[in-house]
Amino acid sequence: MKNENDQKKTSYKCDKCCDTGWMLIPQENRQPLAVSCECRKIEKLKSEWKYSGINVEHSNSTFSNFKIWNEASERAKDTAVAYYNDFDEARNGRRNSILFCGQVGSGKTHLSVALALNFLKQKIKVVYMPYRDVITKVKQNMIDEEYYSRTISKYQLCEVLLIDDLFKGKINESDINIIFEIINYRYLNYLPIIISSEFSVDRLLFFDEGIGSRIYEMCKDYVVEIEKDTRNNYRLK
Ligand SMILES: Nc1ncnc2c1ncn2[C@@H]1O[C@H](COP(=O)(O)OP(=O)(O)OP(=O)(O)O)[C@@H](O)[C@H]1O
Ligand SMILES: [Mg+2]
Ligand SMILES: [Zn+2]
Known part of the structure; x- marks a missing residue:
């Protein structure tokens, strides 16, 4: 029995x-x-993640899994948590976005995803945009106008956009044009963006002042710039 x-x-x-x-x-x-049952909620959450483009490998990127192990990680986490707490009030204003930039391996994606997962739990729809992959695919399909506009408008219109690894890889004029279309739309319509990029604010401005200054204005209250120093690389800890 x-x-x-x-x-x-x-x-x-x-x-x-x-x-x-x-x-x-x-x-x-x-x-x-x-x-x-609880398991239903988990299944539902999983399907929401799928829509958002966040995959299972990201599911350990939570605030509670993020260790404070040096000054940079403390500042980064504090800013991310402050953004999360202020979001309801800040979301429709000029400074409604957050930027994690600088040192490779310092937890920029981790904290961006942690924010996204928390927003998803609150039914705030975040769409994840892995910059390099999306730009490459859009450029490969440039002649397919429908694909182009469908993809671009997904990132223009979503409630919250997470751009991961902005400007990764070689960039040329068409990359700039594509990303400008997305960022400018969100800027004009006061739609929040979570951005991670290995470049400093100065470098972002240097790549394209139009894009860089819009990002800066939107993220001004929540800029996390992590100093380029391998001591800030969690992967090498
Ligand atoms: N403070 C931390 N506590 C726990 N895990 C961390 C922390 N910082 C980073 N990690 C982990 O280290 C790895 C690298 O972090 P992450 O991918 O977020 O870095 P990144 O800044 O986005 O790097 P890249 O510029 O290469 O994209 C991930 O597995 C992440 O979960
Ligand atoms: Mg990253
Ligand atoms: Zn069950």
């Missing part, structure tokens, strides 16, 4: 609800109460 039970148990993904999505809570003198 015991063995049979054990076998049954292992064949469900969720033991609590036996994969029905519902749990029955016994009630005194009444019918048991059916409540939605």
